[in-house]
Amino acid sequence: MRPDEISGIIRTKFPQVTEEAGTNHLIAAKESLLEVAQYLRNPPLALDNLHCITAIDRKEKMELVYTLYSIVERHGVTLKVCLTPQDLNVASLAALWKSANWLEREVYDLFGITFSGHPDLRRILNPYDWKGYPLRKDYSDPQLIAKPRL
Amino acid sequence: MMLSILDIIVLLLIGLAVVGFIAASAMFLIWWERKVSAHIQSRLGPMRVGWHGVLQSIADAVKLLLKENIIPAGADKLVWWLAPFFAVVPSVMVFVAIPFGKNLIVKDLNVGILYIMAVSSVCVLGIFMAGWGSNNKYSLLGGMRSAAQIISYELPLILSMIIVAMHAGSLSMQKIVAAQSGYWYILHPTMTLAFVVYMIAATAEVNRVPFDIPEAESELVAGFHTEYSGMKFAMFFVGEYTNVFLISAIATTLFLGGWHGPILPPALWFLIKTYGIVTVLMWVRWTFPRVRVDQLMGFAWKVLTPVSFLNLAVTGWLLLK
Amino acid sequence: MDTQQTKDIYTEEFLMNMGPQHPSTHGVLSLELKLDGEFIRECTPHIGYLHRSMEKIAENRTYTQFIPFTDRLDYVASMNNNLAYVMAVEKLLNLELPERAKYIRIIVAELNRVASHLVAVGTFAQDLGAFATPLFYCFREREKIIDIFDQICGNRLTYNYIRIGGVQFDLPAGVDEKVKEFVKYMRPKVDDYDRLLTYNTIFLARSKDIGVLPREMAINYSVTGPSLRGSGVKWDLRKDEPYLAYDKFEFDVPVGENGDAWDRYKVRVEEMRQSLRIVEQAINTLPEGDPTVRVGRVIKPPPSEVYCRTENPRGELGFYVVSDGSVYPYRLKIRSPSFSNLAVVPELVKGLKVADIVCVLGSFDIVLGEIDR
Numbered sequence: 140m141r142p143d144e145i146s147g148i149i150r151t152k153f154p155q156v157t158e159e160a161g162t163n164h165l166i167a168a169k170e171s172l173l174e175v176a177q178y179l180r181n182p183p184l185a186l187d188n189l190h191c192i193t194a195i196d197r198k199e200k201m202e203l204v205y206t207l208y209s210i211v212e213r214h215g216v217t218l219k220v221c222l223t224p225q226d227l228n229v230a231s232l233a234a235l236w237k238s239a240n241w242l243e244r245e246v247y248d249l250f251g252i253t254f255s256g257h258p259d260l261r262r263i264l265n266p267y268d269w270k271g272y273p274l275r276k277d278y279s280d281p282q283l284i285a286k287p288r289l
Numbered sequence: 290m291m292l293s294i295l296d297i298i299v300l301l302l303i304g305l306a307v308v309g310f311i312a313a314s315a316m317f318l319i320w321w322e323r324k325v326s327a328h329i330q331s332r333l334g335p336m337r338v339g340w341h342g343v344l345q346s347i348a349d350a351v352k353l354l355l356k357e358n359i360i361p362a363g364a365d366k367l368v369w370w371l372a373p374f375f376a377v378v379p380s381v382m383v384f385v386a387i388p389f390g391k392n393l394i395v396k397d398l399n400v401g402i403l404y405i406m407a408v409s410s411v412c413v414l415g416i417f418m419a420g421w422g423s424n425n426k427y428s429l430l431g432g433m434r435s436a437a438q439i440i441s442y443e444l445p446l447i448l449s450m451i452i453v454a455m456h457a458g459s460l461s462m463q464k465i466v467a468a469q470s471g472y473w474y475i476l477h478p479t480m481t482l483a484f485v486v487y488m489i490a491a492t493a494e495v496n497r498v499p500f501d502i503p504e505a506e507s508e509l510v511a512g513f514h515t516e517y518s519g520m521k522f523a524m525f526f527v528g529e530y531t532n533v534f535l536i537s538a539i540a541t542t543l544f545l546g547g548w549h550g551p552i553l554p555p556a557l558w559f560l561i562k563t564y565g566i567v568t569v570l571m572w573v574r575w576t577f578p579r580v581r582v583d584q585l586m587g588f589a590w591k592v593l594t595p596v597s598f599l600n601l602a603v604t605g606w607l608l609l610k
Numbered sequence: 611m612d613t614q615q616t617k618d619i620y621t622e623e624f625l626m627n628m629g630p631q632h633p634s635t636h637g638v639l640s641l642e643l644k645l646d647g648e649f650i651r652e653c654t655p656h657i658g659y660l661h662r663s664m665e666k667i668a669e670n671r672t673y674t675q676f677i678p679f680t681d682r683l684d685y686v687a688s689m690n691n692n693l694a695y696v697m698a699v700e701k702l703l704n705l706e707l708p709e710r711a712k713y714i715r716i717i718v719a720e721l722n723r724v725a726s727h728l729v730a731v732g733t734f735a736q737d738l739g740a741f742a743t744p745l746f747y748c749f750r751e752r753e754k755i756i757d758i759f760d761q762i763c764g765n766r767l768t769y770n771y772i773r774i775g776g777v778q779f780d781l782p783a784g785v786d787e788k789v790k791e792f793v794k795y796m797r798p799k800v801d802d803y804d805r806l807l808t809y810n811t812i813f814l815a816r817s818k819d820i821g822v823l824p825r826e827m828a829i830n831y832s833v834t835g836p837s838l839r840g841s842g843v844k845w846d847l848r849k850d851e852p853y854l855a856y857d858k859f860e861f862d863v864p865v866g867e868n869g870d871a872w873d874r875y876k877v878r879v880e881e882m883r884q885s886l887r888i889v890e891q892a893i894n895t896l897p898e899g900d901p902t903v904r905v906g907r908v909i910k911p912p913p914s915e916v917y918c919r920t921e922n923p924r925g926e927l928g929f930y931v932v933s934d935g936s937v938y939p940y941r942l943k944i945r946s947p948s949f950s951n952l953a954v955v956p957e958l959v960k961g962l963k964v965a966d967i968v969c970v971l972g973s974f975d976i977v978l979g980e981i982d983r
Contacts, residue, residue: 161914162914162915164915187829187830188829188830188832189832190832190919190926190928190945191917191928191930191943191945193930193941193943193945195932195940195941196941204930206917206928206930206945210829210843210845213850217917236830236832237827237830237831237953237954238830238831238832238950238953240953241949241950241952241953242950245949249665262658263657263658264657264658264661264982264983265658265661266658273663273666274665274666278666
């Protein structure tokens, strides 16, 4: 299926899911994430592969991006969830897609977003007793290298 | 019977000769292995120290002598210190019964094979002591695996040797060689099977690939000799090459006619045959991957031992006919 | 530690650390093993020893300045990493490449795939105990590929060759002869490896039915690359979502049957053959022209996001690039194949023996550089 068809199907089923301007990325509210994810996993969409989870720190909000695709149907979709800086907590998808286990640990390690229901939420790349979340835009380490000359 | 001073001096000289031969042979074998492995792997091997690296072993020995002696913390000191001796000394003791030539044998014991089997079994104690005494989980695993492996492969080994003894009618090494003056024992069908079983079991006894699990480098770093450095490590190393020479020498004596051969002096024939088998063992080492522990044990108990028993029964029946 | 009492025998599990320094963990990876004798009860990997915070660095470097960093991700297959990143940036810029650039990129990427699989095959055989001989043969072949790359771009391991808009230099004179010669030389060597290793009894006994990865589990864990194809899933980005000019070439996608370590190894050997086919077709039909398109010194993509993935020797390498209109990326996420492939290993080794964990780890062919970034 083409991306706009998939987007259309999901938005008809879940009216509160919106589409990002100019792209076919879907934006879901964090409360309905688990429901939408469960729907995406079942046929007819059969998105059986959660490929990549990442987060983008937009200062006034934190965007979580999930890249899903289906090996059976050969199509994919990108799902986003926006979080406010005061409430960085979202449901974990580790029960639906096992690849989410380590990917969510990485997002927790680098951004500080906690995932409720995750079986083993600890840091993965930084040492276990590291303080701070490095990839946030306000992470000020005095040893951070200044931008080099162009 | 009291020994006179002359007897004692002669014994000491013979002992020195044997130990000297072992040292020289081990050094030669180490160089030979490096060259054989290098040429199999399409590279050259040692080339700088002496002509084509012949003196490399001496350089290595000097280096090992100068190394620091590190005792691991928490090691069981006496056991750890004694382990290399238990690994090397029994191998040296077996040389008493090996016939190098027509009259070149330290003592032609009339229970030669029994003596060889009994004494060489003590080697496993050395490995096990090294594994236990090092206070290191890798070494412990290596030691335990080795004990299991060596004990399992003793049985097929002894059975193949007994078949030879049955044919020759004696346990004495010189008599076995004399009985092969007509034709080599390997040409006899039951003996060919015994030879194959012997070679497999002997490779397992001395921890060579494909059975080198106790020192399985890619899994256990260095297995039971992880914590040894310097001269102690050299003793394990020399012990291993001495063992390789030993099993080849025994194979030559039992199956390939010992020192029999035309034209050349008998001692030279013996050495040629022995080093031939050693080279084949090295060839096998650098070609095959390693078997896993449970596959190793399964192979010993479910394949080799029944085959050896069957072979023994058939030989006995043929001889009684 | 758990203790269990069976009749009168008292046994304990013990904890062994296949620590960061180990001959077989393909890098600095620490595996905490709970052993019960020889059997593995639990395996916990600890990664992050090679974490160089590349994603944070990317936010302070221009798009061109980040290309050498991508070399160091999966340092065995540098060209493919460069390719994935540069394709992501070109998607942001909506750049159209000349045909010659596409062909050259395919040639170097496939040659690098052969080199990377040679490392995988050699180290896998060494881990199983065929000590050093297959490794030396594989590295002897790899030297020839590295010589070709040395002539093309001056580097032996981290190439920094594929640039935004094309490639760094055009192919020097004499390289196409060398490539054709290499393809002719390499074909019988791959058959050699088959004869030496693939059907050897001991090799089969060590790797068949070890670490079986079922199809559904592989897809759910997002395993990609030869590890996924070893489990019977026919998914290859070069065929299913073709990029560059891969749809112009004829090649097969090898697929395994059982999903055990032997299948994954066999898929890699077959892929070497297919890569040689692609290189041969590409070098014979190389179009003329300029291999680069001018992009200017300052690259400022319009504010947008893109996710671009390519088929690396280890799986699918994906770059999620977010740009905000300035010369620096706003966010760059690297989705590395070995990261997801490693996540499935602790599940597969439960109940196996210590010797098998090395076999399973080797068959997944991980590189710590791209796991830790």
